[in-house]
Amino acid sequence: MNDLLVANSVSKNFGDFKALNNVSIAVPKGSIFGLLGPNGAGKTTLIRIINQITMPDQGNVLLDGNALQPNHIQDIGYLPEERGLYKSMKVGEQALYLAQLKGLSKQEAKSRLKYWFDKLDIGDWWNKKIQELSKGQAQKIQFIVTVLHQPKLLIFDEPFSGFDPINANLIKDEILQLRDEGATVIFSTHRMESVEELCDHIALIHKSNKILDGKLTDIKRQYKTNTFEVGLQTPNVDEVTKIIQDKFQVLPATFKNLNDDLKLNIKLNEQDSSNDLLSFLTSKAEVHHFVEVIPSANDIFIQTVKNN
Amino acid sequence: MNHLPLIIKREYLTKVKNKSFIVMTFLSPLIMIALIAVVAYLSQMNNNKERTIAILDETGLVSEIFVNTEHTTYSILNNLSLDEAKEQVKEKEDYGLLYIEKGSNDSKISKTIKFYSEDTPSLTIISSLESKIEKKITDLKLQQGGVDIKKIKASKTNINIAQESFTGEKTSKIDNIIKLAFGGIAGYLLFMFIIIYGNMIMRSVIEEKTSRIIEVIISSVKPIQLMMGKIIGTSLAGITQFAIWVVLGGVMVFILTAIFGINLDVNTPQQELMQQAMQSEGIEMQVQLAMQSFFNLPISNLIVAFVFFFIGGYLLYSSLYAAIGAAVDNETDTQQFMMPILMPLILAVYVGIFTVIEDPHGTVSTVFSFIPFTSPVVMLMRIPFGVPIWQQIISLVLLIGTFVFTVWFAAKIYRVGILMYGKKPSYKELYKWLKY
Numbered sequence: 001m002n003d004l005l006v007a008n009s010v011s012k013n014f015g016d017f018k019a020l021n022n023v024s025i026a027v028p029k030g031s032i033f034g035l036l037g038p039n040g041a042g043k044t045t046l047i048r049i050i051n052q053i054t055m056p057d058q059g060n061v062l063l064d065g066n067a068l069q070p071n072h073i074q075d076i077g078y079l080p081e082e083r084g085l086y087k088s089m090k091v092g093e094q095a096l097y098l099a100q101l102k103g104l105s106k107q108e109a110k111s112r113l114k115y116w117f118d119k120l121d122i123g124d125w126w127n128k129k130i131q132e133l134s135k136g137q138a139q140k141i142q143f144i145v146t147v148l149h150q151p152k153l154l155i156f157d158e159p160f161s162g163f164d165p166i167n168a169n170l171i172k173d174e175i176l177q178l179r180d181e182g183a184t185v186i187f188s189t190h191r192m193e194s195v196e197e198l199c200d201h202i203a204l205i206h207k208s209n210k211i212l213d214g215k216l217t218d219i220k221r222q223y224k225t226n227t228f229e230v231g232l233q234t235p236n237v238d239e240v241t242k243i244i245q246d247k248f249q250v251l252p253a254t255f256k257n258l259n260d261d262l263k264l265n266i267k268l269n270e271q272d273s274s275n276d277l278l279s280f281l282t283s284k285a286e287v288h289h290f291v292e293v294i295p296s297a298n299d300i301f302i303q304t305v306k307n308n
Numbered sequence: 309m310n311h312l313p314l315i316i317k318r319e320y321l322t323k324v325k326n327k328s329f330i331v332m333t334f335l336s337p338l339i340m341i342a343l344i345a346v347v348a349y350l351s352q353m354n355n356n357k358e359r360t361i362a363i364l365d366e367t368g369l370v371s372e373i374f375v376n377t378e379h380t381t382y383s384i385l386n387n388l389s390l391d392e393a394k395e396q397v398k399e400k401e402d403y404g405l406l407y408i409e410k411g412s413n414d415s416k417i418s419k420t421i422k423f424y425s426e427d428t429p430s431l432t433i434i435s436s437l438e439s440k441i442e443k444k445i446t447d448l449k450l451q452q453g454g455v456d457i458k459k460i461k462a463s464k465t466n467i468n469i470a471q472e473s474f475t476g477e478k479t480s481k482i483d484n485i486i487k488l489a490f491g492g493i494a495g496y497l498l499f500m501f502i503i504i505y506g507n508m509i510m511r512s513v514i515e516e517k518t519s520r521i522i523e524v525i526i527s528s529v530k531p532i533q534l535m536m537g538k539i540i541g542t543s544l545a546g547i548t549q550f551a552i553w554v555v556l557g558g559v560m561v562f563i564l565t566a567i568f569g570i571n572l573d574v575n576t577p578q579q580e581l582m583q584q585a586m587q588s589e590g591i592e593m594q595v596q597l598a599m600q601s602f603f604n605l606p607i608s609n610l611i612v613a614f615v616f617f618f619i620g621g622y623l624l625y626s627s628l629y630a631a632i633g634a635a636v637d638n639e640t641d642t643q644q645f646m647m648p649i650l651m652p653l654i655l656a657v658y659v660g661i662f663t664v665i666e667d668p669h670g671t672v673s674t675v676f677s678f679i680p681f682t683s684p685v686v687m688l689m690r691i692p693f694g695v696p697i698w699q700q701i702i703s704l705v706l707l708i709g710t711f712v713f714t715v716w717f718a719a720k721i722y723r724v725g726i727l728m729y730g731k732k733p734s735y736k737e738l739y740k741w742l743k744y
Binding site for chain 1: 311314315318322326515516519520521523524525526527528529530727729740
């Protein structure tokens with residue numbers, strides 16, 4: 001049993017509106033799992049079901065092999081997209097309160113908070129009111145409160161919104177460190193570059209249905225078109241282009257390098273290997289640039305959503 | 309996991325530590341007392357004004373009855389015509405002129421008395437003049453008819469019918485007044501409590517929505533726990549505030565009467581009238597009766613019923629307030645949902661005031677003391693008059709049943725509503741939420 005969280009064909013209706021239709025996902029232990037999808041696809045509903053905020057109409061969710069039950073809230077840390085804190089409460093009091101709601105004792109919560117406040121260098125905020133903090137500062141508090149009870153499963157919904165690049169990086173490093181310490185992370189975002197950077201696994205939800213999931217590298221392999229980005233240098237550009245076009249499917253390419261090369265995207269023929277292409281090219285011109293085109297998470301996202 | 313105590317504690321402490329709550333707690337009794345003091349002072353000032361009333365009595369029969377008091381001087385005018393007298397009163401800027409025309413005979417005198425003044429005279433002055441003259445002329449007429457006034461005075465009797473129920477409970481008129489007062493205070497207190505602290509609960513739910521903390525919280529606790537914690541915490545804060553008000557009010561009334569007590573003793577015309585009325589019945593007797601009827605009240609029943617109906621009624625309404633708070637995004641949107649809550653509440657108070665006084669066990673008051681949305685107020689008003697225990701129990705069971713239902717209903721709305729942003733829901737949508 002290597003999956004920390006398994007959702008089995010979960011469906012949820014709000015009146016006539018189907019928010020989730022038979023969605024199944026499996027989140028491997030110790031992974032960072034990207035939950036992706038356009039706005040209104042049903043991601044938040046799925047996350048709320050995992051947090052037992054709403055109940056599924058059909059299907060079930062297992063955490064560590066057990067059906068979800070009330071005391072599982074201690075094992076989950078959730079940073080919602082719509083988040084905030086009590087504005088007129090003091091930072092320290094509020095963090096203590098929220099930690100106690102997650103089942104920590106007051107002393108335990110206090111010492112852990114002290115550790116985190118020192119770590120993020122915000123110890124002097126303890127007696128400030130939330131309304132005196134900036135949005136990014138309040139987000140830091142929220143991040144601490146989310147991870148304080150050391151849950152097995154962390155759910156972050158757009159964790160970087162409202163952070164400047166320095167703090168976003170800080171939080172990113174913390175997330176990676178938590179993963180290394182054994183936590184499993186579900187990560188929902190629209191920022192594909194952070195998906196690229198952080199996620200091992202992804203699932204794509206579109207119009208209430210899951211339309212894609214798996215290991216990010218597997219999906220990329222599956223979506224690659226065996227196309228190579230090539231930069232060539234040759235005195236007779238037109239001739240070489242024609243020769244290549246006769247043998248391969250060719251698209252113009254744009255990339256940056258030092259020379260004013262002939263730049264092409266060349267799709268490999270089915271029977272050929274990349275070596276075949278390379279040796280063919282070296283025989284015709286001087287090769288300066290030869291890279292396999294790997295689809296980005298962004299490309300995969302847009303392509304899959306458009307095709308469905 | 310039971311987080312209820314933790315939530316109650318937070319709700320209570322945030323309410324109690326809130327600056328405006330503290331200011332309101334200590335300032336409003338001060339404002340109330342100051343207001344009362346100002347009104348009392350002003351009315352005293354008004355009555356302290358000295359007036360001179362000129363009297364032109366052509367009959368010479370009644371002028372002897374006007375005895376000067378502290379604020380009113382009577383100047384008797386003689387041998388003047390009416391016009392001359394008017395002129396003189398105007399010149400002297402007296403308050404007014406009472407003119408008793410020399411009529412044909414004593415029986416007509418009552419129809420020819422006039423009061424002239426610059427402005428419309430005060431009602432109390434006119435009625436005090438009227439009662440004085442009435443008394444004198446009645447006496448005169450009796451004398452003329454050959455009746456001995458001393459005998460009449462001696463034979464005057466005061467009747468106070470002693471009321472007793474078949475079971476031997478003694479009641480009296482004053483008894484009813486005491487009962488009404490107790491029932492009225494209990495019912496009105498509940499009404500005020502619901503409105504003030506129900507609103508407070510509603511605002512605190514809205515605050516959680518607008519500050520967007522709600523989703524963080526309900527990933528840790530069940531919405532119904534949060535709602536109940538909010539209701540209970542806010543009520544405890546309310547009870548604290550009420551208790552402080554009662555203590556502060558008591559202390560301040562004590563201080564005020566100690567300082568200004570002597571001043572309150574002055575004879576204003578109203579008090580003169582009051583005293584006249586009181587003397588006829590004997591004030592000691594009254595106090596005694598009042599004490600007696602206080603002890604005749606079903607006190608233990610009253611206290612127990614008060615606690616249960618108060619809690620039941622308050623929880624019933626406050627859960628609805630919490631549901632409204634959850635359904636909307638800001639306070640201005642609450643209006644359309646407030647009406648259906650306020651209507652039965654106001655109805656209860658009016659039914660209580662108009663029908664319970666008239667007939668505490670009549671059909672209307674009995675029926676309304678069973679309907680759960682009006683029963684807390686109406687039943688509390690009825691109980692001092694003695695309501696059979698079985699009626700109280702049935703009413704309470706109905707109330708608790710409805711309370712359980714409204715909490716379920718409110719929790720449903722609450723659970724869905726707290727996560728809904730950006731649009732003002734209609735009743736139709738609220739109905740849909742129940743099925744989510």
